[in-house]
Amino acid sequence: MIEAISLSKHYGAFTAVDDLSFQVDAGQVLGFLGPNGAGKSTTMKMLTGFLSPSAGSARILGHDMQRDALAARRRIGYLPEGAPSYGEMTVQGFLAFVAQARELRGSAARQACAAAIERLQLGSVLQQPIETLSKGFKRRVGLAQAILHDPAVLILDEPTDGLDPNQKHEVRRLIQAMAADKIIVISTHILEEVEAVCNRAMIIARGRLLADDTPQGLIARSRYHNAVTLRLEGAEAAASQLSELPQVARAEISDGLLTVFPAAEGLFEAVSDAIGKHGWAVQELKLEAGRFDEVFRRITAGEEAA
Amino acid sequence: MSALRTVLQRELTGYFATPVAWVFIVIFLVMTAVFTFYLGGFYTRGIADLEPFFRFHPWLYLFLVPAISMRLWAEERRSGTIELLLTLPLTVTQAVLGKYLAAWLFLGLCLLLTFPIWLTVNYLGDPDNGAILAAYLGSWLMAGGMLAIGSCLSALTRNQVVAFILSVVVCFLFLLSGLPMVLDLFSAWAPQLLIDAIAGLSFLAHFADISRGVLDLRDLVYFLLVIGFWLAANVVVLNMKKGEA
Numbered sequence: 001m002i003e004a005i006s007l008s009k010h011y012g013a014f015t016a017v018d019d020l021s022f023q024v025d026a027g028q029v030l031g032f033l034g035p036n037g038a039g040k041s042t043t044m045k046m047l048t049g050f051l052s053p054s055a056g057s058a059r060i061l062g063h064d065m066q067r068d069a070l071a072a073r074r075r076i077g078y079l080p081e082g083a084p085s086y087g088e089m090t091v092q093g094f095l096a097f098v099a100q101a102r103e104l105r106g107s108a109a110r111q112a113c114a115a116a117i118e119r120l121q122l123g124s125v126l127q128q129p130i131e132t133l134s135k136g137f138k139r140r141v142g143l144a145q146a147i148l149h150d151p152a153v154l155i156l157d158e159p160t161d162g163l164d165p166n167q168k169h170e171v172r173r174l175i176q177a178m179a180a181d182k183i184i185v186i187s188t189h190i191l192e193e194v195e196a197v198c199n200r201a202m203i204i205a206r207g208r209l210l211a212d213d214t215p216q217g218l219i220a221r222s223r224y225h226n227a228v229t230l231r232l233e234g235a236e237a238a239a240s241q242l243s244e245l246p247q248v249a250r251a252e253i254s255d256g257l258l259t260v261f262p263a264a265e266g267l268f269e270a271v272s273d274a275i276g277k278h279g280w281a282v283q284e285l286k287l288e289a290g291r292f293d294e295v296f297r298r299i300t301a302g303e304e305a306a
Numbered sequence: 307m308s309a310l311r312t313v314l315q316r317e318l319t320g321y322f323a324t325p326v327a328w329v330f331i332v333i334f335l336v337m338t339a340v341f342t343f344y345l346g347g348f349y350t351r352g353i354a355d356l357e358p359f360f361r362f363h364p365w366l367y368l369f370l371v372p373a374i375s376m377r378l379w380a381e382e383r384r385s386g387t388i389e390l391l392l393t394l395p396l397t398v399t400q401a402v403l404g405k406y407l408a409a410w411l412f413l414g415l416c417l418l419l420t421f422p423i424w425l426t427v428n429y430l431g432d433p434d435n436g437a438i439l440a441a442y443l444g445s446w447l448m449a450g451g452m453l454a455i456g457s458c459l460s461a462l463t464r465n466q467v468v469a470f471i472l473s474v475v476v477c478f479l480f481l482l483s484g485l486p487m488v489l490d491l492f493s494a495w496a497p498q499l500l501i502d503a504i505a506g507l508s509f510l511a512h513f514a515d516i517s518r519g520v521l522d523l524r525d526l527v528y529f530l531l532v533i534g535f536w537l538a539a540n541v542v543v544l545n546m547k548k549g550e551a
Contacts, residue, residue: 011550048393052549074395084386086316088323100312101394129323145390 313404375456437519444516
């Protein structure tokens with residue numbers, strides 16, 4: 001279990017993280033979401049002990065990060081912001097160094113390296129200096145060193161930044177595959193990533209926790225949740241007719257798409273009936289689950305303006 | 307202990323993975339030769355010892371040691387690898403010692419590579435090899451002292467140029483603290499005890515005996531204390547940076 005207890009970080013008068021408390025249990029994949037500068041990375045740096053908090057504390061599997069740092073760090077795999085690594089080292093040399101620093105020896109070290117190389121498909125670049133690699137490969141080298149010692153806790157700061165869509169997909173599969181028995185915390189500003197891999201999402205802005213829910217729960221907060229969107233000829237006429245229905249709160253048209261928002265249950269059926277009744281030529285009809293980006297903007301908007 | 311060795315090995319191989327090591331070795335050897343033969347008058351003196359060789363080491367180190375030490379921590383901070391290093395299961399002290407010892411061993415290797423001059427003097431005459439060994443040891447200790455200063459100052463900044471200049475200035479003060487140039491600043495107002503203490507900090511004074519081959523325990527302890535003090539300060543600086551940035 002990871003515990004953050006009233007974590008705060010101040011830089012002079014600036015508050016990067018403001019009294020943040022939360023717990024993460026095994027099997028959870030927690031996504032940190034927030035605008036740039038929200039305090040995501042600072043929180044992760046405090047969880048891993050790279051920064052000491054101005055107030056509060058972090059505990060990793062019961063080990064206090066200030067008093068018992070080495071025991072805590074042994075259990076953590078960490079991908080720092082920007083995936084730093086020693087550029088002059090080869091991929092193989094770098095992973096061997098991390099394995100040694102992680103107190104793996106002999107065949108255990110070789111097996112750990114081989115497994116990480118395999119999982120992140122680094123086999124083709126093993127002998128290349130890291131500084132000569134593409135951004136995507138560098139990120140994967142950073143991930144490889146983080147998972148090398150099969151840690152119980154994984155803290156990954158923007159694990160898929162700079163990867164192409166295929167590589168993103170692979171990394172997400174990797175995270176999902178490891179999720180069952182680990183505690184995983186990732187930060188990202190890619191909303192679809194949270195939907196794809198996380199079973200819990202926290203939205204942070206200006207160092208404060210604004211929302212803590214499942215991704216589905218957050219999406220359900222969208223005003224589009226259970227709305228129905230149609231594409232058809234004569235959208236204006238249809239909009240005014242649909243507005244009459246008791247299940248419809250209001251109808252909006254944007255970019256030729258007509259969206260009706262629910263006032264009560266059974267909106268989709270009511271809209272379907274109306275289509276049949278009026279004989280509209282509908283090209284597209286969809287029930288909306290909700291829009292994550294809209295929820296994200298709404299939750300963080302007030303904060304940025306403040 | 308093994309964590310320290312892990313860091314040390316990585317650092318040391320790091321030197322040779324880049325042109326840093328090779329460039330440094332070549333420049334170091336060329337400079338020692340220039341100083342010894344042109345400024346030191348190695349041949350014209352007609353004495354079979356290495357005094358002209360060792361006499362210029364403080365001045366050589368003044369610029370070459372900060373060139374090695376400037377990147378020790380500033381580079382880690384600039385590239386972000388410090389975050390990787392300090393979240394591995396090792397203590398700040400182990401990281402500081404590992405990086406320091408790697409750099410010190412590297413400087414030791416550079417010194418060892420000056421062995422042709424030792425062969426030359428033995429070919430030409432019959433020098434006191436015990437004194438030469440003592441002088442080598444003293445030279446290495448002095449390099450270690452400057453390296454510890456540079457390592458600590460390198461942890462203060464992410465800018466290597468700043469680290470270099472700071473280190474040269476502080477090393478320069480330590481070198482000269484026994485000379486009137488520095489002491490005159492204090493003699494007008496400071497008590498004699500303080501002036502003696504400042505004079506006693508001089509690298510030059512402590513190195514002067516050693517370079518003649520007199521290995522006094524006090525000089526040895528002095529250099530070890532300097533190294534210990536600055537490395538401890540290095541650990542403190544890194545821990546303070548955790549708290550602020």
